[in-house]
Amino acid sequence: MEVFNPFKNYHMFKNSYYKIKSEVGNDTVLFYSTRSGETMALESHTALLYENENYDDLPENVFSKLLASDLIVPKEENELDEVILENKTSIAESRTLYQVIQPTANCQLGCGYCGQNHTKALLNNEQMDAIVERVKFKLERENNFDALEIGWFGAEPLMALSNIKALTPRLKALADKHNLRYSSKMVTNGLSLKLNVFLDLVKNYHLSFFEITLDGTEEYHDKRRFLKSGEKSYRIILDNLIDIFNYEGFSELNTTVNIRCNVDQTNHDSVTLLIDELNSLGIHKKLSNFYVAPIHSWGNDAHLMSLEIANFADKEIDWVMYSLKKEFNTPVVPSRKKQTCMAIDPKAELIDAYGNIYNCTEISYVPAYDESGYILGNLNRTDPSNLLQERPFVDWNDLIRENKSNSPCHTCKILPICGGACPKTWKEGIFSCPSFKFNMEDRIALSYIIAQKGSEVLSAF
Amino acid sequence: MKKFDNLYSKLDQLEKLNKQKYKEQLKFDEHVNEMINSVCLNKKVFLFYYENYQKALEHSRHGNIMTAENLVSRAGKYIDKSLLSEDEKKLYDLICVPIDAYLHYRKGDFSAAFTGTKKTMELDSYFEKKFPIVFFHKIQQIHNLARISFRSMEVDRALIILKDIFRLLIDKTQITFEDVVYDPIYLEYNSDDLRKSMIFDILNDVITTAEKHKENEKISILDFCDEIITHSSFNKLETQAIL
Numbered sequence: 147m148e149v150f151n152p153f154k155n156y157h158m159f160k161n162s163y164y165k166i167k168s169e170v171g172n173d174t175v176l177f178y179s180t181r182s183g184e185t186m187a188l189e190s191h192t193a194l195l196y197e198n199e200n201y202d203d204l205p206e207n208v209f210s211k212l213l214a215s216d217l218i219v220p221k222e223e224n225e226l227d228e229v230i231l232e233n234k235t236s237i238a239e240s241r242t243l244y245q246v247i248q249p250t251a252n253c254q255l256g257c258g259y260c261g262q263n264h265t266k267a268l269l270n271n272e273q274m275d276a277i278v279e280r281v282k283f284k285l286e287r288e289n290n291f292d293a294l295e296i297g298w299f300g301a302e303p304l305m306a307l308s309n310i311k312a313l314t315p316r317l318k319a320l321a322d323k324h325n326l327r328y329s330s331k332m333v334t335n336g337l338s339l340k341l342n343v344f345l346d347l348v349k350n351y352h353l354s355f356f357e358i359t360l361d362g363t364e365e366y367h368d369k370r371r372f373l374k375s376g377e378k379s380y381r382i383i384l385d386n387l388i389d390i391f392n393y394e395g396f397s398e399l400n401t402t403v404n405i406r407c408n409v410d411q412t413n414h415d416s417v418t419l420l421i422d423e424l425n426s427l428g429i430h431k432k433l434s435n436f437y438v439a440p441i442h443s444w445g446n447d448a449h450l451m452s453l454e455i456a457n458f459a460d461k462e463i464d465w466v467m468y469s470l471k472k473e474f475n476t477p478v479v480p481s482r483k484k485q486t487c488m489a490i491d492p493k494a495e496l497i498d499a500y501g502n503i504y505n506c507t508e509i510s511y512v513p514a515y516d517e518s519g520y521i522l523g524n525l526n527r528t529d530p531s532n533l534l535q536e537r538p539f540v541d542w543n544d545l546i547r548e549n550k551s552n553s554p555c556h557t558c559k560i561l562p563i564c565g566g567a568c569p570k571t572w573k574e575g576i577f578s579c580p581s582f583k584f585n586m587e588d589r590i591a592l593s594y595i596i597a598q599k600g601s602e603v604l605s606a607f
Numbered sequence: 608m609k610k611f612d613n614l615y616s617k618l619d620q621l622e623k624l625n626k627q628k629y630k631e632q633l634k635f636d637e638h639v640n641e642m643i644n645s646v647c648l649n650k651k652v653f654l655f656y657y658e659n660y661q662k663a664l665e666h667s668r669h670g671n672i673m674t675a676e677n678l679v680s681r682a683g684k685y686i687d688k689s690l691l692s693e694d695e696k697k698l699y700d701l702i703c704v705p706i707d708a709y710l711h712y713r714k715g716d717f718s719a720a721f722t723g724t725k726k727t728m729e730l731d732s733y734f735e736k737k738f739p740i741v742f743f744h745k746i747q748q749i750h751n752l753a754r755i756s757f758r759s760m761e762v763d764r765a766l767i768i769l770k771d772i773f774r775l776l777i778d779k780t781q782i783t784f785e786d787v788v789y790d791p792i793y794l795e796y797n798s799d800d801l802r803k804s805m806i807f808d809i810l811n812d813v814i815t816t817a818e819k820h821k822e823n824e825k826i827s828i829l830d831f832c833d834e835i836i837t838h839s840s841f842n843k844l845e846t847q848a849i850l
Contacts, residue, residue: 158652158685201651209651214658220685228681235673 160221161199164559168590177217178590180562181229183481184215185590229562230547236484237491243284244488246297246496247277249306251511255335256374261444262511264301267499269309276525277497278316283530284493285324294321296330299507304338314351331355336383344390348399355402358383362407362416363423370413391432402434410441410451417465425472436474438465443576445514455577459584467592471604478593480582486565489539501525505537506570539569553578560586614833618814621807638740646698656682657702664706667713675710701730705748717759724751728787735793742793743801746772749784750809757816762824766831769813776806777840810835
């Protein structure tokens, strides 16, 4: 067989822009590709060859792995275009119809940072019929869905439990009719999530994911998340969680329960205390995820009380390490994110208790957005066949590519694992980068060390 | 169906004996490496091409056809194939043609899938002389033709093809599909475990396929399988440990 080298002296490759370097000890250098979400550990002399793009001297298997991890890419490739193409393709190929329903505008709590205006509004029968008709139309119009996912959000969704119970069998029947997987999740304050309610929702209403918020330990939480009547909420929520996690058949339920801890300048000291408390109660091992989130603007000035982001990131890495040390299931390194939020999925919608239709979870019930034009339509006036395709932010990926997103995403190395954070917040001129942007090097090193030596290694810290 | 109790029980028995699936044994990647070393002077460029096609295959298996097509486009975008030698071109084609054919199959274009698979068989015929392991890749292609025939509801045609595959694998008889020759000598150049394991895997695949067909077609497919397992050569094979 004859062979000749058409590429002799031709260097086709370059190092990817989308990489983060982290060093462990004196001899190991880690390179994390935000394009693939994969990490390569190289000895320092090999790392130097890679950094200098001296590919001919790299061992073949190393070159091959760097190529497979997108740490080495074609020289002529416009990587931003590739990332954007992957994001847009992922959205176009999504076979899940995501529908968020806020069955009530009511909530027991009066949290200081909440931007919503709570009322006793509930979805009525006509509105519930219209929701079912709307979902039915979408499923019938496109026959390539393989899943229907419902998100029950608030205000507080459990204040409209009867609506959830009335709608679920109808939505599930639609999924069954079209041979789709059905799943649903709920973001709840946890006050009404008694064990019997939880079990009923899981066993009879197909809820498989819950997210509950605790803003630190009792002393801190109750100063922020009190009932509108002024009563405290921490003990009620925690007792509910204890009952749920202590339920003997909990693990067989295959249900995800997460705790989010919202943090600003006034309660950050309580995070480690909360971790200790959850650990001492034995909750940590059954919890799917515990994470800390900075308070953000909710059509208000709540974000002004937040910790400065780099400061938050410093503390966050300590919380991650501390929770791992306390045997929590805390994710360390974020993975590839092709869709930043529901707003950029042209099929996803949120319907609130007034029948208003949105493509964002942060707008409904917030008076600051009443006149903002973010309402796509209303169930009472919108025919189910009207898919409301004129929406804000569906062009988010194009805006990033064209550097018109009012954000630094166009040149950001973490774009592939962030997706651009919150398009609405950027539009409002508010900084929206995720905290992990500022502690990624530590996260990468931590993840590597744990993979090599196990989380026991953290006991030394 | 009671009629096929013997078939299903034999299948269970074979499953217990056949500890390792054919694809787990083949480790085609390792052989591709050998081929690259022999054929390509710029291995790095080929690896890029290969890597993207492998990812495309993985995505197309999950039904992400657009993602797969983007990867296929990325694979070829920076490589001027006109500069390659004839052997290199053939090796690049050996990677892309079967995966392109699979993409056609997933998109329901069975005619293009058939053409691409046939072309892959021709490429395999070229490479099997130097790399006998490629013969098994060639058998995979004829099996793919049977699958395409099943999907396009040409059950009789699929069974004719399968009959040939089993003649080749069980009786070690030479077969010809159109003008492509399958010479059993290449079976001798490879592990016999691979051959036996492939017989079981194909049989298992055909029985699974039968379940997806209407009753009368299902019966004719199962009848065919029953005939295979009751054949004396198959029984002879069965008495030897499969793996």
